[in-house]
Amino acid sequence: MSESVKTLPAPSPVEAAGQTLSWRDFLELTKPRVVALMILTSVIGMLLAMPGVPDWTVLVLGNLGIALLAGAAAVVNHVVDQKVDTVMARTRKRPVATGRIAPVDAMIFAATLAAVGMLVLMVWINHLTAWLTLASLVGYAGVYTLFLKRATPQNIVIGGLAGAMPPLLGWTAVTGQIEGHALLLVLIIFAWTPPHFWALAIHRKEEYAKAGIPMLPVTHGNSYTELHILLYALMLLAVSLLPFVTGMSGGIYLIGALVLGLRFVYYAIRLLKGDDRRVALNTFKYSITYLMTLFVVILVDHFVFF
């Protein structure tokens, strides 16, 4: 062996894996598409909180702070789930799972995002929003990812509360207080989360079983899960009508919520009848379209109604 080869530094895990680390890996850790949908719901929470449009500083800095803390929670999820993620095909290429980003670097990244997010919310928004957002981070990264995910098939039902918080966070950023109408929006996302996730869990059941995660289809089978998807879809349909029933929204929203909700119920019935992995994946995809469209419709209704 020549001298020059002997003195070469040892390859880093990244070089060893033949991959180059890029800013995209750090972005991926923050689950940007999930956070984007959350921010859509927090923006709409802000716009519904008052007549007219809130100050742009609240819109920009409020959502920035919420997104930074949600992103930080997602980064911690990658670190806590490092081993689990290496087992599942869907997640095994993630930056921490492959070793492209060391857990300690990911945690420094998460701490930085969370600190900046808290600073923005504390200084420019209000303390209530800052503490509620931090509680959501702890709820998802700590309570759900560390404990519930491995403990019970009801993991995502309870843990879903953290992900359902953004419309309330947007609302409190504008008003500084928790109000009933904001809680209705939280309730909608809370009821939406189980059918959203269980549809995917049916599609990926074998992987969750391999990883030893007690998701409902693994512990109770597909038929039981499909029945619960249908029951939650029906509950979601009922809950989604509450903004109309309470006078928060008008006729445009009512029609939108009925059409979107009945379509969700239709998907759930097809799933229950067919027990088909493809239908499960389509139901999961529809769940995202559903939530996005429902929130856009409630916003359109708000501006037409007032």
Ligand code: HEM
């Ligand atoms: C505990 C609650 C939740 C669980 C367990 C959950 C679970 C998941 C899982 C496992 C995926 C697949 C990700 C992938 O393919 O890598 C996913 C995707 C997604 N989720 Fe959720 N979710 C939850 C709450 C939410 C919430 C509250 C939102 C937004 C308001 C949301 C929006 C999305 C979006 C937009 C995607 C697609 C992401 C993509 O295309 O990469 N989820 N969810």
Ligand SMILES: CC(C)=CCC/C(C)=C/CC/C(C)=C/COP(=O)(O)OP(=O)(O)O
């Ligand atoms: C501050 C705030 C609003 C916090 C919310 C944080 C947040 C990003 C929640 C996301 C919900 C989600 C994608 C759960 C999937 O986790 P999983 O571990 O079951 O799925 P995975 O296997 O894809 O990682």
